[in-house]
Structure formats: C-alpha cells, structure tokens
Amino acid sequence: MDDLARQLTTLCSAAFAALGLDSGHGAVRRSDRAGNGDFQCNGAMPAARSAGRPPRDLAEAVAAHVRTHAPPDLLASVEVAGPGFINLVPTHGALAGRAAAIAADPRAGAGLASQPLRVVIDYAGPNVAKPMHVGHLRSTIIGDSLKRMLRFAGHTVWGDAHFGDWGYQMGLLIVAVADEQPHLPYFDDAHQGPFPDTPPVTLADLERLYPVYSARGKSEEGLRERARRATRALQDGRPGHRALWRHFVAVSRTALEREFANLGVTFDFWKGESDADPLIAGMVADLEARGLLVDDAGARVVFVHDRMVPKKDGSEGPDVPPLLVVSSEGSAMYGTTDLATILDRVRSLAPDLMLYCVDQRQADHFEQVFRAADRAGYFARAGLEHIGFGTMNGKDGKPFKTREGGVLKLADLIDMVRERARTKLDEAGMAADLPQAERATIAHRVGIAALKFADLQNFRGTSYVFDLDRFLAFEGKTGPYLLYAAVRIRSILRKAAEAGHAAGPPVIAHEAERALVLALDGFSRALMAACDQRAPHIMAEHAYGLASAFSGFYAACPILPEPDAAVREGRLTLATATLAQLERALDLLGIDVPDRM
RNA sequence: GGCCCCGUAGCUCAACUGGAUAGAGCAUCCGCCUUCUAAGCGGACGGUUGCAGGUUCGAGCCCUGCCGGGGUCGCCA
Structure with a gap:
C-alpha cells in the first residue's frame, strides 16, 4: 500500500491530467510547516504558465477535482492558499487506516525501488599491516548503511571491503622482514617452496615495522629502491615473496574482521587489490592496442581531460590530470588496480552501479579512474559514483588526532x-x-x-x-x-x-x-x-x-x-x-x- | 594559479533538489514525575542564510563577481 503522499499524488496527478495538463504537476509532499495542512501540492504554479490561466484559478480547479474524485473519508479538507498552494489534510480515519496497514506490514510501511539494480559498494578499505584508524570509521559505517538501505529497498547489493593488500607497502614490509630475519627461506632465490605454514611475524610485528619503514622510505632512496624491487618481484610472482605476503594478509585479516565485528559490519567480499592484478597485463595491452595508453614523463598514462587550461608556470595543462597506469618502474599504481577492479566487477557481477565510499579528498583520483573506464568502454561513467565524505575533525577543526598528535586507532x-x-x-x-x-x-x-x-x-x-x-x-x-x-x-x-x-x-x-x-x-x-x-x-x-x-x-x-x-x-x-x-x-x-x- | 567542496541561530547540523512565516539538537530561561523507564515531555529566547548583483510569480538552493575556510594538483594509497 502506498504511503499517504503517494496516494494523494495519484489523486492530484489525475486532476491535472483531467485538465489537460502534465500529471507530473500533481506531486504531493509533506508540508514543511504546521498550519498549512499536513500535505501540499505546489504544481499549480509552474503549470499555470503552460495552461495560460492564473495559478490560483488552476489550483481551485485541481482542488475541486480532487474533492469530487477522492475516495470517501480520505480527506478532511482540500484548500487553496497563497498564490496557488493546495493544502491537503487527511481524516482521522485515513490515518487510522494507514497506521493499521503499517502495523500489518512486515516492511513497516516501506515501499520497494521501482527499478531493482545490481549494485557494488566499495567501502572500509582496510589495509594489510596498518591498524584501522578513525579515518576508516566513516567509510565503514556510511558504506554499511548504504548497503543495508539499498538492499532493503529491493536492490541486489554486494559489499566489498576492497582490501589494501598490494603495491609498494607490501614491498616495504617484505624488505623490513628481510632485514630482521634474513635467514628465512622466503628470501632465498634458490628456494622454490614449500614454505612454512606458521607466519614468521605477528600482527604486532607488522604494526611495528610498517610505520618505521614507511618513514625511512621517504628519506632513504636506497630503501625505496629495494622496496620497489620487492614490490615488483611480488607482483611478478616470485614464490618466496608470495608466500610471505600470504602470511601478511592472513594475519591482518583475522585482526580486522574482529574489529568489524565490534562495529556490526560485514562484507560480501574481501576482494583485495591483488585480485585485480591478474587482469592488469591484459588491460594494459588492450589500452595500448587501442592507442589510449600514452608515454608521458617516463610513465604510461591515459589522458582523460576535456580541455587544456593555463597552469601557474605559464604553460598549459589538462583540466583533469591523466590517469597513471604504469609507473616508470613498470609497476601497477592504485589507479591501475582501481581500473582493473572495475573490469573484474563487470565480468564477475555485471552490476548496474558501482559506489565508492571513500574520503572526499580522493575525488580527483576517482574522477580520473571513472573517466578512464568510460573512455576505454569498460563501464559507463554514469554508473560510477564516488560517495565522498568529509573528515572527522578534532575540536580544533583539523583532522582528528590523539593528544600526542598521532592517529587514533x-x-x-x-x-x-x-x-x-x-x-x-x-x-x-x-x-x-x-x-x-x-x-x-x-x-x-x-x-x-x-x-x-x-x-x-x-x-x-x-x-x-x-x-x-x-x-x-x-x-x-x-x-x-x-x-x-x-x-x-x-x-x-x-x-x-x-x-x-x-x-x-x-x-x-x-x-x-x-x-x-x-x-x-x-x-x-x-x-x-x-x-x-x-x-x-x-x-x-x-x-x-x-x-x-x-x-x-x-x-x-x-x-x-x-x-x-x-x-x-x-x-x-x-x-x-x-x-x-x-x-x-x-x-x-x-x-x-x-x-x- | 587550475580543478573540486563548504560558508545557515552563540555552538553542532537540517531544510524532501525552486515553494508559504528557514527547522532540529546543545546552551540559556520557564513549566511538568502518587500514571507505562524524566537518558523524557511542553513552552520561551535565538536569523539581513558570508557580501553584491542577476534569472522569475517565488531563491538558503540556479547564474555571475567578490570575501572567507578546506581539499587536491602523476610514479604512496
């Protein structure tokens, strides 16, 4: 059973149609102010022009039609006010009937979406070796809520944690463990497996090592270079690196799932960035074959701009920067995995819509990825949405920190x-x-x-x-x-x-x-x-x-x-x-x- | 400098996508427990929606220009 606003919309739409006007003018909504009736229809005013008659007259005509055609005992009053507002007040009996219907409804009165869609929601985005911090909170609870609502509305929805298990940070960790425990078989070129089932590191080890090596990597070119090579080796499938990496992933995921359980949040997939990896080579070849991949400053990019605009140094640049697909090191970047992930989802789920519940600060990045996906014909831009959100700030108005200035876990x-x-x-x-x-x-x-x-x-x-x-x-x-x-x-x-x-x-x-x-x-x-x-x-x-x-x-x-x-x-x-x-x-x-x- | 977001009550935020007298919560003040949980209810106070133009029957919302704040601008994600 429709809610009251819809029932009244049906009535008013019929009235406009009977007057030879667009039935769309019959939209009825709750009044935002008490004293103007419970519901109102504002369509007479915009309709007046095309009808060529005064809005007030038109409103009266609609109101008269509604009065005579409404089911008995639905409306206590239908009145025209101001320049042409139509105010509607349902009877006590109508409200009693609606209440009875809601009470009997297993959906508590909620309707279903008119057109069910297949939707993927990408949210939370936890990472290997990094404890979740307050920045993950918004993505997690907003994404989870969207998943619940869309599903309840009748859509088919998949929630994907989009696990950050790939890329440079993994190389850093491999190097870190290699420095601490160089004797392990994972680092022996000659050793092809099998490798131990017991993880060589605990979650505490990972959480200790990552920030140290991440900081050192910023200042030490040598370390950065080793980490990049390790990343490359991992992505190329070197057995020892892969085996060690699987331990990182398992150790991290166990801890993360415990945290999500505390929040009452679950996922349909824990697809990692690594799952997109097998698609990357083919995707790059495809982009290249179709002339979309261009060499630029040592890297390979897809241009996605509409026009060129002046830059501060006087030269010209694209209004939207290109998407970096292959780094000068030959590595996949996060834009690369994001693009490949779109391909993966298209092939495995055939969704109508993909929602990315990620910090607003990544708006530009997603714009690049979405445009690239669209230009490559992988998925239409209209079905890709970045659901951005603001940061959670401290009382000083800056992103939230602990008293010591660190990130709060x-x-x-x-x-x-x-x-x-x-x-x-x-x-x-x-x-x-x-x-x-x-x-x-x-x-x-x-x-x-x-x-x-x-x-x-x-x-x-x-x-x-x-x-x-x-x-x-x-x-x-x-x-x-x-x-x-x-x-x-x-x-x-x-x-x-x-x-x-x-x-x-x-x-x-x-x-x-x-x-x-x-x-x-x-x-x-x-x-x-x-x-x-x-x-x-x-x-x-x-x-x-x-x-x-x-x-x-x-x-x-x-x-x-x-x-x-x-x-x-x-x-x-x-x-x-x-x-x-x-x-x-x-x-x-x-x-x-x-x-x- | 380019692109994007935001300026609404003292504070934190809404406003059903252009509708009537811009609404809530907190704070302040005044009333309500011999009645189902007072973590509650009722009421009062509080506004030139950053500024100036424009579009139209009508603008917090759309357009233009300023002012102020934030984000972001290729090899981290």
Whole structure:
C-alpha cells in the first residue's frame, strides 16, 4: 500500500491530467510547516504558465477535482492558499487506516525501488599491516548503511571491503622482514617452496615495522629502491615473496574482521587489490592496442581531460590530470588496480552501479579512474559514483588526532566509547539490577549507537567535529535517545503481554496520535530519498523524527493506564508499529537496540 | 594559479533538489514525575542564510563577481 503522499499524488496527478495538463504537476509532499495542512501540492504554479490561466484559478480547479474524485473519508479538507498552494489534510480515519496497514506490514510501511539494480559498494578499505584508524570509521559505517538501505529497498547489493593488500607497502614490509630475519627461506632465490605454514611475524610485528619503514622510505632512496624491487618481484610472482605476503594478509585479516565485528559490519567480499592484478597485463595491452595508453614523463598514462587550461608556470595543462597506469618502474599504481577492479566487477557481477565510499579528498583520483573506464568502454561513467565524505575533525577543526598528535586507532576509539558509555550508565544508575554481562552488552550498544548516529546524522559530504562528550551526552538528538525510545516501547509491550492486553485497530483522535502516524507514514519516502541520494542522514533524520513523535505520544497518550479498552488496544498497535519501524530504521543505520537500558 | 567542496541561530547540523512565516539538537530561561523507564515531555529566547548583483510569480538552493575556510594538483594509497 502506498504511503499517504503517494496516494494523494495519484489523486492530484489525475486532476491535472483531467485538465489537460502534465500529471507530473500533481506531486504531493509533506508540508514543511504546521498550519498549512499536513500535505501540499505546489504544481499549480509552474503549470499555470503552460495552461495560460492564473495559478490560483488552476489550483481551485485541481482542488475541486480532487474533492469530487477522492475516495470517501480520505480527506478532511482540500484548500487553496497563497498564490496557488493546495493544502491537503487527511481524516482521522485515513490515518487510522494507514497506521493499521503499517502495523500489518512486515516492511513497516516501506515501499520497494521501482527499478531493482545490481549494485557494488566499495567501502572500509582496510589495509594489510596498518591498524584501522578513525579515518576508516566513516567509510565503514556510511558504506554499511548504504548497503543495508539499498538492499532493503529491493536492490541486489554486494559489499566489498576492497582490501589494501598490494603495491609498494607490501614491498616495504617484505624488505623490513628481510632485514630482521634474513635467514628465512622466503628470501632465498634458490628456494622454490614449500614454505612454512606458521607466519614468521605477528600482527604486532607488522604494526611495528610498517610505520618505521614507511618513514625511512621517504628519506632513504636506497630503501625505496629495494622496496620497489620487492614490490615488483611480488607482483611478478616470485614464490618466496608470495608466500610471505600470504602470511601478511592472513594475519591482518583475522585482526580486522574482529574489529568489524565490534562495529556490526560485514562484507560480501574481501576482494583485495591483488585480485585485480591478474587482469592488469591484459588491460594494459588492450589500452595500448587501442592507442589510449600514452608515454608521458617516463610513465604510461591515459589522458582523460576535456580541455587544456593555463597552469601557474605559464604553460598549459589538462583540466583533469591523466590517469597513471604504469609507473616508470613498470609497476601497477592504485589507479591501475582501481581500473582493473572495475573490469573484474563487470565480468564477475555485471552490476548496474558501482559506489565508492571513500574520503572526499580522493575525488580527483576517482574522477580520473571513472573517466578512464568510460573512455576505454569498460563501464559507463554514469554508473560510477564516488560517495565522498568529509573528515572527522578534532575540536580544533583539523583532522582528528590523539593528544600526542598521532592517529587514533579505531579499536582504541571503540574501547573509549564503550568505557564512557559504561561510566554514564553507572552514574545514571541505569540497568543497575541487570547482570554484568547484559550491562556490558548495553554499554557496547549504547556506545556504538552514539558513535554511528553522531556520524550518520550529518550529511556525509561535510566534515564534522568529533566530540565524545556531545555524542554521549544522553540528552537530545543522539543515538542513546533513539535506543531509549525503542527500549521504552519494548517495556510497554512486555508489560502489556504480562497483563494480557490485546492490541486492536488504531483509533486516531489525539493530536499526538496524528503526529505519530504522519511520522510513521514518512518512512517509505525517507528510504527512497536516502537511497537515491546515497545519504544515510535522511534515514537518521527519519528515525529521530519518529522517536520524537513517539515520545510526544508517550507523554500525552497513556497506553497501559488507559481505561477505555478500544483506545488502549489501538494505542498498543501504534506502539507495536512504531517499535517495528524504529528498529528497522536503526538497523538500516547499523544500530542494534538492547532489550533494556 | 587550475580543478573540486563548504560558508545557515552563540555552538553542532537540517531544510524532501525552486515553494508559504528557514527547522532540529546543545546552551540559556520557564513549566511538568502518587500514571507505562524524566537518558523524557511542553513552552520561551535565538536569523539581513558570508557580501553584491542577476534569472522569475517565488531563491538558503540556479547564474555571475567578490570575501572567507578546506581539499587536491602523476610514479604512496
């Protein structure tokens, strides 16, 4: 069943069509201001010109048509206001009917996408040997939320972690281990295998070695050269390097999966950059054969610019720089693997859409890759989207650092949030009578909800300030507020079950009941808009609005103490429907609700 | 300098893609617990949407030019 806005859109569209005008003018939306009716249609004003009549007259004609053709008991009023706004107010009965439909709907009132697509989402992007830090958080939770929403909307969606397991950093690590343990068989040219099953390094070793060698590589040409050669040897398939590399990957992945589990995030694929490697030689040959690959300053590039523009030194340069495909060392670059990954996905999944949930700072890079893919005929530019987002900043407005100036590890951040949530819980005396294990679960969920909701409520494109005190301040527009709203409903439903209260058809009379049903009705549109715009904050906003509407209802309309059985039973249904939709909306944001708080 | 993003209440952010009197949360102030979890509810205060033009019935949103902030500009990813 359509939501109310769609039902009313159908009516208004028919009215415009009956007047010989484009039915598209019949779009109906929620009014953004109270006092102007619950819904409005603004189509009369733009339609007035083509109709050649005053907008106000046209609006009156549409309104009259709607009044006579609307199903009985749907609309309480249809009125024209201002220059030609049409304000529509549904009846209490219509809202009661809509509430009943949502309550009975396993999808909690959400519609499905009109055209199901096959979608790949590339997010998180963890790397071998590098612990995840706060920079990975946004990609992970935004990408995960998009995956959940698109899938719920009816699309076929694959989430790919896009594991950073290839390239120069692997060469650095191989050199690092070679320096520390030169006797290992991995470095013996004559040894072709087999190699030991036990990893020669722990995750701690990798995390210790990588930053040291990465820093040294920046200043020491000799080391850089060795690392490049090791990278090349790895990519060429030297057995010892490959075997050692497989240990790096396995050790890292085990640790990373544990961290993602803490965030409640999973992937359909852990495709590494290495998986694209086998395609690179053929791709390069193909690009070359078709004249797209050009020698430039010792490297080989694909030009993707539209035009030439002046540069600061007075010469001219392309408005978009070329994509570097083969380095002067003959190595694959990250643009190379990204391009090959597109080919890989096209061949294995045949998607309609590929979304890249990556830091906004890489916008130029993706523009290059996408244009190259388009020009090479691998995948149309329109199906490639960079879902960029801003950085998580400290209170000084700069990208978040620890007090010591270092990068904060994601695992430490999660520990910190969980600890703070636990402290808050203790201070507030919440859940005091519950067993330790459940209190730990609650603290974890509250902490993760605080973190995720604080992030997802912002439009992803902008940066935001990381302020744990604010996220975990359990007042206002926060994750804990949403959990609290859901938990209170659970509590009511538990008690209703104990008391043997049944639920019945919703009865809408109170203003707070109207507001709650209107909020419930907005779920479908929120889902569609959030999917279309790849914008989880629209769903976050809906969840908050729903929780807020319920809190108002909760305060104004007692449920269990209500003496009138029909009213109580109807309110119980509203509460049940609200809980189902709120839990669903939170699930779409990747947030789990505890049973009690 | 080229390309891209952002300037909205004291602070953090929205605004359904051009609609009416620009909305929330925090902070401040005033009311609500002998009623289902007060981490709550109701109310007040708070704005020349960076500035100046333009497009039209109508602009926070589109166009132009300034001002201010950020990102990025081939062999790391």
